[in-house]
Amino acid sequence: MTLPRVPMLAYDWVLISLVLLINLVGLITLYSAAPSKAVWTQQVVAVPISVALAVLVQTLSRRQIFSWAFPLYGLSIGLLVLVLLVGREINGARAWFDLGPASFQPSEVAKISLVLVLARVLALRPLERPTDYLLPITIAAPVLGLVLIQPDLGGTLVLLAGVLGMLFVRGMPPRHILVSSAVAAALLPTVVWPNLSPYQRERVAILFDLSKDPQGKGFQQIQSTIAIGSGGLTGKGFGAGTQTQLGFVPERQTDFIFSVLAEEWGFVGAVGLLFLYGLLFFRLGRMTTECVRLEDRLVIAGILSMLAFQVAVNVAVTLGLAPVTGLTLPLVSKGGSSLLAVYLGLGIALLVHRDRYREA
Numbered sequence: 001m002t003l004p005r006v007p008m009l010a011y012d013w014v015l016i017s018l019v020l021l022i023n024l025v026g027l028i029t030l031y032s033a034a035p036s037k038a039v040w041t042q043q044v045v046a047v048p049i050s051v052a053l054a055v056l057v058q059t060l061s062r063r064q065i066f067s068w069a070f071p072l073y074g075l076s077i078g079l080l081v082l083v084l085l086v087g088r089e090i091n092g093a094r095a096w097f098d099l100g101p102a103s104f105q106p107s108e109v110a111k112i113s114l115v116l117v118l119a120r121v122l123a124l125r126p127l128e129r130p131t132d133y134l135l136p137i138t139i140a141a142p143v144l145g146l147v148l149i150q151p152d153l154g155g156t157l158v159l160l161a162g163v164l165g166m167l168f169v170r171g172m173p174p175r176h177i178l179v180s181s182a183v184a185a186a187l188l189p190t191v192v193w194p195n196l197s198p199y200q201r202e203r204v205a206i207l208f209d210l211s212k213d214p215q216g217k218g219f220q221q222i223q224s225t226i227a228i229g230s231g232g233l234t235g236k237g238f239g240a241g242t243q244t245q246l247g248f249v250p251e252r253q254t255d256f257i258f259s260v261l262a263e264e265w266g267f268v269g270a271v272g273l274l275f276l277y278g279l280l281f282f283r284l285g286r287m288t289t290e291c292v293r294l295e296d297r298l299v300i301a302g303i304l305s306m307l308a309f310q311v312a313v314n315v316a317v318t319l320g321l322a323p324v325t326g327l328t329l330p331l332v333s334k335g336g337s338s339l340l341a342v343y344l345g346l347g348i349a350l351l352v353h354r355d356r357y358r359e360a
Contacts, residue, residue: 010354015283019331019346022276023047023339025261026332032239033252033260039334042102046336053340054347062355065348066295069116073139076113079106080146087150091326095150107147107155108341112348114143115162115302122170123294133176136167154313154325158306165305166298169288204323220250221320228262228270228318235266253334255326258318273332274315281308287353296352303345 027044034040057065079097083106088098096103121135140163148156168177227243236242241263243249249259262270284304291297307330314329316322328335330342 011350012283012287012353015280015287015346015350018276018280018283019343022273022280022331025273025276026257026329028238029257029261029264029332030253030334032241032264033244033249033257034334035247035253039253042336043334043339046339049336050339050343054343054350057344057347057351058354060351062296062352062358065351066116066120069113069120072109072113073117076106076110077142077146080110080143082106084146084150093150093152093326095147095152095155102336105337107150107152107159108337110143110147111159111162111306111341112345114140114159115166115299115306115345116348118163118166118302119295119298122166122298127167127170127172127176130176136163152326154327157313157325158310158327161309162302162306166302169297169301170294220256220324221317223248223250224256224259224318225320227259231263231266231270233267235262235264235269238264240264254328255314255324255333256318257329257333258315261332262318277308277311284349287349291353291356293352293356296356299352300349303349306345307342 027040027047030043031040034043083097084094086097087094088096088103090096090103095107096105117139118136121139125132127133140159144156144159144163147159223243227241227249230236230243231241239245241260243263244252244260249256249263252260258270258273261273265272281304284300284307288297288300288304291300310327310330313322313325314327314333317324317327328338330338
């Protein structure tokens, strides 16, 4: 299969450069953070595979991408059901398929499929009456519910952020936003909180006073904030972070890799990475406004919302400002499934933006 004859200037090369640069920062940080070289090697192998997937997407047309939306959605539902039955349990969540030396998280595929399907559905009619939300809710609810009962609260929130971002871009009226916010606030104590697992409720409760259990439930975030604070302005240097190298920072290759970067590269390095993310999100937002078709704008908005939410929550967790949710830092943390999904989502965003002036 060959790439279509598309002018190279049709692509947003600034965005592509930002993605590769952030990914490079991730590989450098992971080299220092990884508990073994095998962990780092697995991520190095995942990078070219993910890039190849994003390039492969460019051989398609936007019509082909959208034609696969519902089959991919059906496949995602099937995988989410199957993982609950035969999946591997990690940290209390049955969310992974064990594939020998690697593992696969089906919720990552579900993110992309849900964005594509909702983009098609939401583009059909405006959100003017309460009944206009029935079909989008019916489509989103099974994915959100299946991920929640794994239980993967972090993944559920990322999916929800994508849905809300797409509803906002579709023109959800302010009165509907207020009503839905009130409903969500009412559901939190009556529906969401009782259905959280005990350890998830403990994570939320300990957030208000980490010192209550410094050697137990508050250990992760206390050590993370110590590592970040000890980095100072310019950091301790590559591979010289004592909190990291002595093993005090937990899950340092995944959930708390931002702590590693901040300890070794300091305030300058941490702010620099956040600046790169900010530029990436700005470019995605700009691509959204440049697309002619509503479907295309909704796809990019969904991908942007998920990525931005995940970055914000991950950093907030490392700073002790949010409960531990198990969310990784996109393009930086270890995780093959996550990396593949990010590159796939960004590849689709580049594709629909590239074909924004072409016939549907």
